[in-house]
Amino acid sequence: MLFTEDELSRLKRVRMRDTRVGRGSVNGRRVSRQTGAGEEFHGHRAYSHGDDIRRVDWNAFSRLDQLFVKLYEAPGRLRLHLVLDNTLTMDFGAWNKLQFAKRLLGVAGWIALANADKIHVSGLRDSKPTSATLGHESAMLETLDHIRPSKFPPDKGLLSNVTNAGRDALVIFASDFQRPDAMEVLEHLRLHSVRCVAVGVFSQDEIEPTMDGWQRMLPVGQDAFKARIDTATLAAYRQEVIRCRDNVAASVKNLGCAWLDARSDLALSEMLDKLATGGVIRAST
Amino acid sequence: MIGTVVAAIEFARPEWLWSLIVVPLFFVAWWFARRFRKQRVTYGDIWRKVTGSEQPRNWRKRLRTILTWIASTCFLVGLGLFAGGITQPETRQPSALVVVIDNSVSMLAQDENRRTRLALAQDRIAQESAKLTDEDVVAFVWFADGRALASRWLSPDSEPPDISITTTPPDWASAQTLLEKLTPPRREPSFERKTWVLTDDVAACPLRSAVVESVGVPVTNNYLSELRVDNDGALVAKSSLGSPIVSIDGKRLDPASIRPRELTGRLRVSIPLEDAIDRDNNAILECRHSALSRVLVLHQNDSEPNLLLLETLRSMLPDATVVASSKPAPCDLLVQDAVSASNAEARYRLRFAVGGPQNTANAGLIQREDIRAPFMVPDFSLLEGSAVTLNANDDTVLLRHLKRGPLIVLRQNTLDIGFDVAESSVLQDASGLLLLMRWLDHIRQQMVETLPLVLNVGESRTVQLHGMPPYRATLSRPMFEGAATILQFGQRGDWTQFGPLPYAGLWEIRDANGNVIGRTWAHWSDATEQSASVSTGETFTAKSTDEDNPTPIGTWLLVVALITLLAEWIGWAIGVTE
Numbered sequence: 001m002l003f004t005e006d007e008l009s010r011l012k013r014v015r016m017r018d019t020r021v022g023r024g025s026v027n028g029r030r031v032s033r034q035t036g037a038g039e040e041f042h043g044h045r046a047y048s049h050g051d052d053i054r055r056v057d058w059n060a061f062s063r064l065d066q067l068f069v070k071l072y073e074a075p076g077r078l079r080l081h082l083v084l085d086n087t088l089t090m091d092f093g094a095w096n097k098l099q100f101a102k103r104l105l106g107v108a109g110w111i112a113l114a115n116a117d118k119i120h121v122s123g124l125r126d127s128k129p130t131s132a133t134l135g136h137e138s139a140m141l142e143t144l145d146h147i148r149p150s151k152f153p154p155d156k157g158l159l160s161n162v163t164n165a166g167r168d169a170l171v172i173f174a175s176d177f178q179r180p181d182a183m184e185v186l187e188h189l190r191l192h193s194v195r196c197v198a199v200g201v202f203s204q205d206e207i208e209p210t211m212d213g214w215q216r217m218l219p220v221g222q223d224a225f226k227a228r229i230d231t232a233t234l235a236a237y238r239q240e241v242i243r244c245r246d247n248v249a250a251s252v253k254n255l256g257c258a259w260l261d262a263r264s265d266l267a268l269s270e271m272l273d274k275l276a277t278g279g280v281i282r283a284s285t
Numbered sequence: 286m287i288g289t290v291v292a293a294i295e296f297a298r299p300e301w302l303w304s305l306i307v308v309p310l311f312f313v314a315w316w317f318a319r320r321f322r323k324q325r326v327t328y329g330d331i332w333r334k335v336t337g338s339e340q341p342r343n344w345r346k347r348l349r350t351i352l353t354w355i356a357s358t359c360f361l362v363g364l365g366l367f368a369g370g371i372t373q374p375e376t377r378q379p380s381a382l383v384v385v386i387d388n389s390v391s392m393l394a395q396d397e398n399r400r401t402r403l404a405l406a407q408d409r410i411a412q413e414s415a416k417l418t419d420e421d422v423v424a425f426v427w428f429a430d431g432r433a434l435a436s437r438w439l440s441p442d443s444e445p446p447d448i449s450i451t452t453t454p455p456d457w458a459s460a461q462t463l464l465e466k467l468t469p470p471r472r473e474p475s476f477e478r479k480t481w482v483l484t485d486d487v488a489a490c491p492l493r494s495a496v497v498e499s500v501g502v503p504v505t506n507n508y509l510s511e512l513r514v515d516n517d518g519a520l521v522a523k524s525s526l527g528s529p530i531v532s533i534d535g536k537r538l539d540p541a542s543i544r545p546r547e548l549t550g551r552l553r554v555s556i557p558l559e560d561a562i563d564r565d566n567n568a569i570l571e572c573r574h575s576a577l578s579r580v581l582v583l584h585q586n587d588s589e590p591n592l593l594l595l596e597t598l599r600s601m602l603p604d605a606t607v608v609a610s611s612k613p614a615p616c617d618l619l620v621q622d623a624v625s626a627s628n629a630e631a632r633y634r635l636r637f638a639v640g641g642p643q644n645t646a647n648a649g650l651i652q653r654e655d656i657r658a659p660f661m662v663p664d665f666s667l668l669e670g671s672a673v674t675l676n677a678n679d680d681t682v683l684l685r686h687l688k689r690g691p692l693i694v695l696r697q698n699t700l701d702i703g704f705d706v707a708e709s710s711v712l713q714d715a716s717g718l719l720l721l722m723r724w725l726d727h728i729r730q731q732m733v734e735t736l737p738l739v740l741n742v743g744e745s746r747t748v749q750l751h752g753m754p755p756y757r758a759t760l761s762r763p764m765f766e767g768a769a770t771i772l773q774f775g776q777r778g779d780w781t782q783f784g785p786l787p788y789a790g791l792w793e794i795r796d797a798n799g800n801v802i803g804r805t806w807a808h809w810s811d812a813t814e815q816s817a818s819v820s821t822g823e824t825f826t827a828k829s830t831d832e833d834n835p836t837p838i839g840t841w842l843l844v845v846a847l848i849t850l851l852a853e854w855i856g857w858a859i860g861v862t863e
Contacts, residue, residue: 089327178327206327216321217338219329223346226321226860227336236335241328 002099002106002141007268011110044068079120080112081162084147085175085182086123089220091149093203093264100264101174101201102144107271108172109140111281122158124175124185125150151221154181163192171196172280173257177248186255197258197280200248204265207241209234310851317858349862352853356846363842379420381438381469381476382827384410385492386427387455387484387500388448394485394504394561394817402501403450406483409500410445413481413827417441422469422476426460428453430787433460435467450564452742452789454814455484457491464492479827487822499822506817507556508565512808514738518544522568524556525812532557545738548572561817569791570738571804577728580607581616583627591622594637594706597718601725615800622706630798633698633728635721638673638705654682658695660727663719670709675701683720693720700724736783736794736803741810745784754797758783761791761804 003011047056047067060068082105084090090098105121112119113136120131121143130143162171171189173196175182189196211229218224227233245261252259260278262271275281296302326332392402414423422438425445431453436446469476480495490497510525520533520543532555533543545552556566580598584590590609598620599607605617613619613629621627621636653665662683674690684693692703700721704711711717737746750756758772772792774781786792789809793801856862 092325092327176327203327209326211322211324214321215324217329217332217336218323218325219332220325220327222329225333225336225338227332227338229336233335237328237331240331240335244328244331 002103002145003110003268008110010268010272011107012114043071045071079118079169080109081120081122081169081171082109082144083158083162083171083173083185084121084123084144085173085177085179085185086125086147086150087175087179087182087221088149088151089176089178090201092220093205095203095205095263095265097176097201097203097264098147098149100262100266101199102147103268104199104201104262104271104275105172105174106141106144107268108275108280109144110137113137113140120161122155123147123150124154124158124173124182125152127155127157154185159185159188163189163194169194172199173197174199174201174262176201177245177252183248183251183255186252186257189257190255196256197260197278198252199260199262200245200252201262201264202245204263208238307847307851310855314855314858345862349853349857352849352856352862356849356853359842359846359849363839363846365839367839367843369839378474378477379422379472380417380827381478382413382417382421382423383464383467383478383480384423384425384445385433385460385464385480385482385484385495386410386425386448387482387486387490388427388429388450389455390450390452390562390565390815391485391506391817392500393450393564394501394506396502396504402485403448406500407445409483409498409825413825414441416827424467424469426463426467428455428460431456431459433463435463438470452809452814453787454811457489461492464495481825482822484822485817485819487820490822496825497822498825499819501819503819504561504817506562506565506815507560508562508810508815509554509556509568509808510810510812512554512568512739512806512810513741514545520545520554520570522554525810525815545570545572562815565815568739568806568808569804570806571791572738577602577605577617577633577725579616580605580618580620581614581629581631582607582609582620582622583613583629584609584611584622586611591706593712594620594622597712597721601722615796615798630796630800634700635724636699636701637711638671638703638708639701654685656681656683658683660723663716663723665716665720666714670711671705672703672709673705675703695724736805739806739808740784740786742787742789742807743785745782748781748783750781750796750802756794756796756802758786758792758794758805760788761793 044057044060045068047069051069055069057068057070060066084098084101084105086098090101092098109119109121118131119140121140122128122130126147130139162169171194173182173185173189175185175198177183177198177200186196186198211234213229214226215229216224216226249259249261258278258280260274260280262274266274272281332338386403386406388403392406395401396405417423419440419442421441423441423443423445424438425436425448426433427446427448428434429449429451431451433456439445464480469478480492482490482492482495482497483500484490484497485499485501487497487499505526507524507526509522511521511523513521515521533552537557543552550572552570552572554568554570560566580602582590582595582598595607595609598605602618613627615630617631618633618635619627619629619631621634621639623638653662656662658681665684672686672692674686675692675694677691677694680691681695682691682693683695685691686703694701702711702717702720704717706712712721736748736750740746755773758774772784772786774783783805786805786807789807792805792807794803794805796802853862
């Protein structure tokens with residue numbers, strides 16, 4: 001289980017913030033391209049057999065002597081895509097990054113479902129996204145829990161499925177951005193004008209490693225090598241990691257995505273604060 | 286204690302002990318590998334950058350892959366070949382192996398497993414013959430009658446000849462001569478000649494250009510060092526370990542109390558102790574003291590034998606075999622009752638009413654001669670019964686008829702009595718019985734040792750024989766067939782030289798008719814030959830078909846796999862490969 005009962009009850013007090021995701025910001029409004037039974041007039045179209053006769057614009061009929069049906073925008077409904085980069089490097093750390101990312105996305109998904117949003121949950125490198133609606137929070141969490149680390153590249157079917165939603169979609173993408181293809185995913189979303197919140201997950205172990213002496217380094221997904229580690233080496237490593245992460249954050253923002261930096265040992269409350277600080281949610285009073 | 290245990294360890298394959306070097310290499314590599322702590326990290330590129338570690342070069346990976354493939358392939362192929370028993374094709378020259386086997390008595394010495402040296406030698410032959418191929422040939426040389434004998438050239442899988450033990454010490458000089466004449470068959474390429482001697486006395490073997498291998502372990506041998514019958518007729522038997530006590534017919538007896546001349550039948554003399562060579566612990570003496578052991582009462586075809594005569598003879602000769610027959614046969618005493626004279630072979634003859642015209646003897650008509658017979662002739666009171674007159678020109682007349690000539694005559698070995706047993710009271714009257722008894726006693730007292738009970742090998746003795754010459758002496762259990770076991774000698778009735786007997790064992794002496802007239806044990810007590818010591822020699826090793834590569838191909842491939850695997854592992858441990 002990703003959450004305890006206490007954590008779940010606390011999540012219920014939080015709701016999704018009604019925002020519109022803008023460039024470099026998560027502020028905005030929910031919009032929908034669908035027409036329906038809303039209040040805001042959207043336009044006309046020619047009457048066709050089967051249309052509700054109550055929606056006929058009789059004023060237009062009197063002026064133009066033709067039947068038109070008035071169209072209204074449907075109530076806004078956010079399509080939330082929770083995409084977890086399940087690359088191998090995510091499965092790392094005493095506080096496992098993959099597990100943390102699952103909890104983070106689980107928080108966002110839980111709050112979204114509590115506000116009647118439809119969400120899609122998927123692993124970036126898996127081919128079967130799972131959708132969940134109100135009342136199916138458990139299934140959503142279970143789907144997240146079942147995502148396993150994978151060495152495969154991002155699934156193209158998944159990306160096309162996400163981009164089809166267009167402006168109606170909001171993607172929360174959790175990754176450590178250690179593989180270049182993670183950034184390519186954000187570029188792909190930008191091309192299709194999909195709003196995205198990128199969560200950069202990192203582990204304290206990889207930022208502040210503690211080792212000394214001869215080591216047989218086993219980089220995740222790469223070939224092993226031997227090295228002698230000392231204080232200077234560790235300092236140089238930390239400097240390089242920080243620079244690398246800064247570059248990632250800058251690149252993400254340049255792509256128009258919101259950026260959240262999350263350490264894998266955050267507790268639930270800190271996690272909520274992080275999401276609230278980033279404008280993804282707001283805390284309920 | 287530990288040193289003793291270590292010293293007692295024997296390795297079945299000492300040539301492979303070098304492979305134990307793998308053990309320290311293993312531990313060194315293990316220690317080297319343990320120096321590095323495994324550390325799982327992310328940001329591998331950054332780590333490589335800050336530590337200066339280059340991305341592993343392709344050749345390192347390829348080297349490890351190649352070594353892995355070589356090791357795996359060699360292991361699998363080697364395992365298959367090893368399981369299949371496939372070896373390299375033979376490349377050596379075919380060999381002609383001559384195996385010289387010392388089959389003297391000492392080769393019967395047994396080790397702690399009760400296996401004789403001869404059996405151990407046969408095991409060694411089988412062991413080395415297994416290395417030979419169908420292209421090779423083998424010949425065997427052994428000894429009999431002191432001379433060397435050779436088999437024909439045999440294939441290695443042929444059955445070797447049945448070689449028996451010979452009591453004559455091997456004549457190595459004759460073996461050397463025989464080996465020089467024993468040339469292998471011609472072929473291309475020619476045979477490589479090898480000579481392999483298996484003996485327990487390496488020092489005594491002078492064969493040149495031969496591998497002389499010792500067989501067996503030194504043991505203590507106890508054997509009959511002396512066996513003879515002294516002038517008093519007592520048996521003297523001694524063992525080589527000095528024990529004067531021997532077992533005779535399973536009973537522990539003092540041989541001085543044994544007088545074989547008083548016995549009839551076979552007497553087994555043996556040392557009752559368990560011994561390394563048990564065959565030289567026994568001797569069989571054929572005790573046949575009595576010259577009257579077989580008595581034949583000859584009667585006519587159409588009549589029954591005279592029961593009174595039979596009973597009388599049986600009571601007077603209790604040790605003899607008295608049989609009645611209408612057909613003559615060789616015997617010691619031929620008794621004829623009113624039957625025409627027979628020329629059946631017999632040492633002594635007793636004839637009743639045989640020969641001459643039939644007459645009736647009346648009382649008062651018989652006159653006892655005053656003669657000097659070799660025994661005391663009793664006064665005759667027999668005055669009744671039918672009688673025939675006998676021809677007695679130069680013979681001793683014991684009783685004469687007043688009118689018709691002699692009635693009882695003693696010839697050299699014949700007692701003629703003119704009275705018919707059935708028609709007279711010759712066997713019912715005390716005088717007749719007394720005459721017969723004294724004559725038989727005289728024969729016993731004049732008994733001559735016709736054949737010695739025991740005679741040392743190589744010795745001879747003068748004996749008097751009474752059979753039909755010529756006489757033939759053969760071993761009762763000959764070790765091999767041939768004229769060498771037959772000894773011909775003697776003239777009838779003459780003192781003749783008996784022997785020398787060349788081989789130890791029980792000899793049967795037969796006359797011209799093939800009848801066994803006696804048996805003599807030829808005793809052999811050569812202390813040098815019967816000693817059970819062993820002198821150490823070389824060890825022969827037959828050149829196997831793959832001597833240059835003595836192990837199968839599969840084994841070599843397994844070794845290559847092991848070495849490659851080790852190289853790969855060490856290379857990985859020291860960082861040569863990735």
